[in-house]
Amino acid sequence: MKEIRIHGRGGQGAVLAARMLASAFVAEGKHVASFPMYGFERRGAPVVAFTRVDDVPIREKTQIYTPDCLIVIDPGLLTLPTLFTGLKPGGVFILNSGKKLEKQPDKNLKVGGVVNATQIAVDEIGRDIPNTCLLGAFAAASGWLKLESILNALPDYLSGDILQRNLKSAERGYREVEVTKW
Amino acid sequence: MVSAQKGQVRVITGNAVGAYGALLCRPEVVAAYPITPQSEIAEQIAQFVNNGELDAEYVEVEGENSAMNVVLGASVAGARVFTATSSYGLVFMYDALQETSGYRAPVVMVNANRETPGIHAVSSGQQDMVSTRDTGWVQIIVENDQEILDQIIMSYRLAEDNNILLPVMVNYDGFYLSYLAEAVEIPLIEDVDAFLAPLKKQTPRQKLVPGVNIGCGTHGIEMGYVEARYKHCQAMERVKPKVDEIDKAFGDYFGRYYGGQIEEYRTDDADIIILASGSATGTVRTVVDSKREKGIKVGLVKLRLFRPFPAERLIEALQGKKAIGVIDRSVGFGWKYGPICTELRALSREIGTAPILSYIDGLANLDITIPHIERVVDELDTAAKGKPYQEVTWIPMEE
Amino acid sequence: MVIKHKNIFPTESPWSNTDKLLLCLDTGSWRTERPVLDREKCNYCGLCALYCPPQCMRDKGDYYEVDLAYCKGCGICATECPRKAISMVPEGEFADG
Numbered sequence: 001m002k003e004i005r006i007h008g009r010g011g012q013g014a015v016l017a018a019r020m021l022a023s024a025f026v027a028e029g030k031h032v033a034s035f036p037m038y039g040f041e042r043r044g045a046p047v048v049a050f051t052r053v054d055d056v057p058i059r060e061k062t063q064i065y066t067p068d069c070l071i072v073i074d075p076g077l078l079t080l081p082t083l084f085t086g087l088k089p090g091g092v093f094i095l096n097s098g099k100k101l102e103k104q105p106d107k108n109l110k111v112g113g114v115v116n117a118t119q120i121a122v123d124e125i126g127r128d129i130p131n132t133c134l135l136g137a138f139a140a141a142s143g144w145l146k147l148e149s150i151l152n153a154l155p156d157y158l159s160g161d162i163l164q165r166n167l168k169s170a171e172r173g174y175r176e177v178e179v180t181k182w
Numbered sequence: 183m184v185s186a187q188k189g190q191v192r193v194i195t196g197n198a199v200g201a202y203g204a205l206l207c208r209p210e211v212v213a214a215y216p217i218t219p220q221s222e223i224a225e226q227i228a229q230f231v232n233n234g235e236l237d238a239e240y241v242e243v244e245g246e247n248s249a250m251n252v253v254l255g256a257s258v259a260g261a262r263v264f265t266a267t268s269s270y271g272l273v274f275m276y277d278a279l280q281e282t283s284g285y286r287a288p289v290v291m292v293n294a295n296r297e298t299p300g301i302h303a304v305s306s307g308q309q310d311m312v313s314t315r316d317t318g319w320v321q322i323i324v325e326n327d328q329e330i331l332d333q334i335i336m337s338y339r340l341a342e343d344n345n346i347l348l349p350v351m352v353n354y355d356g357f358y359l360s361y362l363a364e365a366v367e368i369p370l371i372e373d374v375d376a377f378l379a380p381l382k383k384q385t386p387r388q389k390l391v392p393g394v395n396i397g398c399g400t401h402g403i404e405m406g407y408v409e410a411r412y413k414h415c416q417a418m419e420r421v422k423p424k425v426d427e428i429d430k431a432f433g434d435y436f437g438r439y440y441g442g443q444i445e446e447y448r449t450d451d452a453d454i455i456i457l458a459s460g461s462a463t464g465t466v467r468t469v470v471d472s473k474r475e476k477g478i479k480v481g482l483v484k485l486r487l488f489r490p491f492p493a494e495r496l497i498e499a500l501q502g503k504k505a506i507g508v509i510d511r512s513v514g515f516g517w518k519y520g521p522i523c524t525e526l527r528a529l530s531r532e533i534g535t536a537p538i539l540s541y542i543d544g545l546a547n548l549d550i551t552i553p554h555i556e557r558v559v560d561e562l563d564t565a566a567k568g569k570p571y572q573e574v575t576w577i578p579m580e581e
Numbered sequence: 582m583v584i585k586h587k588n589i590f591p592t593e594s595p596w597s598n599t600d601k602l603l604l605c606l607d608t609g610s611w612r613t614e615r616p617v618l619d620r621e622k623c624n625y626c627g628l629c630a631l632y633c634p635p636q637c638m639r640d641k642g643d644y645y646e647v648d649l650a651y652c653k654g655c656g657i658c659a660t661e662c663p664r665k666a667i668s669m670v671p672e673g674e675f676a677d678g
Contacts, residue, residue, distance in 0.1 A: 009611065019363045023193040026365045032193070035362040037547065046611075059464035061326075061358045062549040076610065128613070156193070301595060572582060579586045 001054040002144065003064045007083065008047050008073035010038065013131030016157060017073070018049035020135060023153035024145055025053045033058040046077065053144075071138060072096065073117070073130055084108070092142045094177075096130045104182045113141030115177040117169075124169040125162070132166040136173030147174045186373035186436045192366060196359035199327045199366055200266060200292045201226035203334030205236050206374040207290075209264035211256035213241040213249040215271060218304055219356035220294040223266040238264075246271035250278035250289075257287035258398050260389030262338065265289065268356055269296035269310040276314065282349045283318030283414065285399045288341035288387075289349040290334065294356035295460070295511075297546055305547035306357040308460065308512040311488065312521045318414055320350040320421050321489040323459040327364040330354050332438055335374055336428050344384045346424060348417055353488070355511075357547055358461040369436060377435055418490040425487055426495075443492035445484040446499050448474065452481030454562040455500060457526065458509040459485040462550040466509070469555040480559050491525050497532045504566035505537050507558045511544040518574050537565040543577040550577075608635060612654025614669045616647050622666035629658035629667060 004021065008014030015036045022032040034051040050064040065085075069092040072078060078095070084106035091109045095101070096117040105112070115137040117130030124133075132154065139145040150170055158166055194202070200223040204212065212231070214224040230236035239256075243249045246267050253263035267275065272293055282289050297307040311321055320340065324333050330352065337350040354360065390398060402410050426442030433439030448470055449455060458466050463484045473480050483499050485492070500506055510520025517524040519540035527538055541558055544550040554577050565571035590597065616629075623644045630638035630645050634655060637648040647658070659667040 009613075011613070015361070019193065019195075022363045022365075026191070026193050031365065033362060033364050035195075035358065037357065058364075059467045060552070061355070061362070061461035061464045062551050065551070575582055579584050580582060581585055 001052055001058070002068045003066060003088075004051040004053070004069040004071065005064045005067040006049040006051065006071040006073065007077045007080070008049070008131075009077075010047050012047075012073045013129050014047045014049050014073050017071070017131035017135055018051045020132070020150065020153050020157055021051050021138075021145075023156050024135075024149040025051075027149045027152055028145065030055060031057045033061070037063060068092065069138070069142060069144075070094070071134055073134060078105075092138075094134055094138045094141055096134055100178065101180055110182055111141055112180040112182070113137050113177040114180075115173050117173060120172045120176065121169055124172065125165045130169075133169040133173035136170035136175075137177035138173075140174045140177050141179045147171065150174075184376075184435075186376070187370055189367040189369040189373070192368060193363050194327070194366055195222065195361050195363050196327045196330055196354055197222035197294070197361070198226055199331045200294075200334065200354075200360075201230065202368055203292070203331045204264040204266075205230050206331075206369065206371050207264070207335060207338050207378065208236075208262065208371075208375075209238050209290075210261040211239045211241065211253060211263045212236075212265065213243050213252035213256075214264075214266045215243055215246045215249050217246070217268050217271045219296060219306075219360040220266050220268045220271075220292070222360075223292065223294075227264075246274040247278055250275035250282060250291075253289050253291075254278060254282045254285065254287050257282075257289050258285055258390050260387070260391075262342070263289050264291070266292045266294070268294040269298050272310045272314055273298060276317070279314060279317040279319060279349075281399065284410070286347040286414070286417070287349060288338075288347055290337045290341055290352070291349065292330070292334065292352045292354065294360045295353050296356040303546045306355050306511075307545045307547075308353070308355075308510070309545075311351070311353045312512040312514075314351075315489050315521075318348070318418075319489060320346075320348050320418075320487075321353060322350065322425075322487055323353045323485065324359075325461060325463045325484065327359060327362060327366045328438065329440060330359065331366060331368065332432060332436070332440070335369075335377060336425075336432050338378055339381065339428050339431075340421065340424060342378075342381045342387075343424060344387060345420055346417055347387065348414075348421065353460070355461040362461075373436070377432065421490050422487070422492060422494065440486060441484070443487040443495045444499060445486060447482040447484065449481035449483060449499055451479055453479045453504045454559065454566050455481050455483055455503050455506045456509060456555070456558060456562070457483045457485060457496075457500075457506060457522065459488070459522065460511060462509060462511065462544055465550060465552060466555055469552055469559060473556070473559050478559060478563055480562070485522060488522070493529055493532075496526065497529055500526075500529075500533045500536070502534055503536050505539065505562040505571075506533070507539045507541055507562045509541045509543055509550065509555075509558065511550070513542060513545070520574075537571055537573075539565060539571060540574045541577055542575070545578065548578050607650070608653050609648075609650045612652055612672060614654045614656070614671045615649065615652060615675070616654075616656070616658050616667045617670050618644065618646065619666045619668070620644050622664045624664055624666075626663065628661050628663060632657050632661045 018034040022034040036049040071094040087108040098116040117133035121130045216224040231240040297303040298309040429442035508523035514521040523540035637651040638645045
């Protein structure tokens with residue numbers, strides 16, 4: 001089983017990203033369970049979304065304490081002291097940032113993928129909604145999903161012009177993510 | 183017997199599933215007020231009605247008390263109805279809940295479990311269900327998104343059965359299930375129609391009709407009151423075997439069985455048992471399997487039916503066991519044990535001499551984690567061996 | 582039961598001393614845009630302060646200034662200002678944003 005934890009803020013699409021991820025994995029024949037945790041449903045409030053993926057049905061209904069992968073949509077959240085707590089060895093880290101990763105953020109991390117998803121989103125979608133771009137980056141950096149599965153999952157959630165723009169954003173995330181391995 | 187066709191598999195949240203459950207059962211009147219963590223059900227059903235997918239009268243109400251009164255009125259006028267709420271909303275309709283069951287109106291409602299007023303918490307917990315257990319409703323608790331959908335369908339078959347005629351509350355953990363996206367198989371509406379078709383073969387139930395001299399819910403003076411309450415309680419007793427019967431019929435038709443009043447997981451040869459309900463049961467299954475691999479004979483009894491309390495099935499499942507741990511996701515004011523534990527203890531004499539340990543955990547969005555459950559198993563193991571044990575544990579207070 | 586939890590409330594029922602902070606959410610970190618006041622246009626009417634949901638408009642004597650520690654960037658002040666003296670500017674455009 002793989003456990004993915006997504007950190008974002010309300011309005012950035014963290015919750016939707018977790019659901020799109022779930023759809024993409026289901027399309028590849030996996031079992032998924034994905035849910036967010038937030039107290040107050042407001043824009044700007046920090047949101048955490050938990051996605052579990054496995055070849056067998058997922059029974060646990062708890063938050064994720066030992067993630068295999070962290071996706072951070074808002075770079076401001078990097079200062080969270082507990083961000084990397086419990087990260088399993090061989091972990092994957094996907095970060096939305098315009099700056100490169102200077103050093104290995106945590107000793108348990110094996111793969112880091114950085115992409116300026118905010119910029120790409122503003123370019124392609126016209127708004128700072130970096131979620132789909134980061135999903136593309138995730139597919140490329142982790143190798144756990146085909147880009148195709150993500151692109152096929154998006155129409156379940158978006159349509160029309162906004163769908164096309166997000167497809168481009170996801171594709172660019174896939175191609176432009178800078179992957180570092182430790 | 184003919185089976186249902188395979189439905190469409192979609193990745194959707196528990197709330198969306200609640201709305202689909204309503205859609206598939208074709209209610210004629212819906213009145214629901216939004217409240218976290220259920221808001222999306224009210225919104226989604228409104229969308230279904232708006233785009234013509236659901237042919238229902240959607241009454242916009244200004245609060246949950248009105249919501250229950252609206253669906254009660256529609257129900258006694260003969261309509262199939264649906265509503266949804268949570269916590270503050272559920273207690274806001276407290277008087278209407280009792281009217282509904284007293285009138286024997288077959289209302290089906292989903293309740294996204296959330297903590298109740300007193301200490302403001304926008305978070306998961308079963309306190310709302312527990313605080314309405316004496317309203318005369320059937321209360322069922324589910325474990326995952328698929329079960330929400332399936333149970334809504336089964337609830338209509340239960341509620342509208344002429345031998346039952348009781349309102350049914352389908353409880354699922356807010357936050358843990360309401361926003362949980364999982365792959366869910368959505369049956370075809372024709373198959374749901376077929377499953378609910380036996381209800382149409384019954385003598386139509388009494389209903390209010392303008393111009394016809396018939397009343398409902400009149401004063402019960404002395405023996406009128408006693409008789410109505412007696413009949414209500416008798417109906418509650420009939421719910422128990424009926425839940426098992428409907429579960430079997432559902433499983434035979436759709437291919438998914440849930441066990442009825444309770445589900446027993448690896449209990450046959452178990453020495454120790456954990457009794458749990460709701461989404462946490464999924465986590466308990468994982469621990470049961472891992473502890474079994476270490477040689478501990480532990481099993482899980484998943485409580486599905488809370489009201490009426492499935493006494494007979496529980497006695498059968500727990501008789502002769504060496505220790506039982508009850509995980510309550512709520513508190514019992516007036517007893518030191520959690521609510522479900524207190525009720526189980528009423529069956530102590532029939533169950534035997536096994537120690538019954540009470541665990542209160544998972545309040546206010548605090549997880550019932552794998553380490554917590556492992557601790558429960560270890561303590562049950564100790565108690566089963568005759569060693570001293572702690573009768574009541576509030577797990578979060580000990581951390 | 583061995584209780585390890587350290588009480589948050591000193592009293593039996595959940596009373597809290599509002600001199601001390603019980604729960605202070607760092608809501609200023611939530612916003613994605615902030616209100617910027619054009620002092621020339623401001624006539625000190627106080628409507629922005631009145632409508633501000635977290636009540637973070639501070640009285641500066643002849644104008645109102647937002648308390649950025651708590652401002653969530655909802656934009657209600659900008660909408661309500663009768664002089665259109667407040668504009669909402671994306672956080673990215675500020676050095677401390």
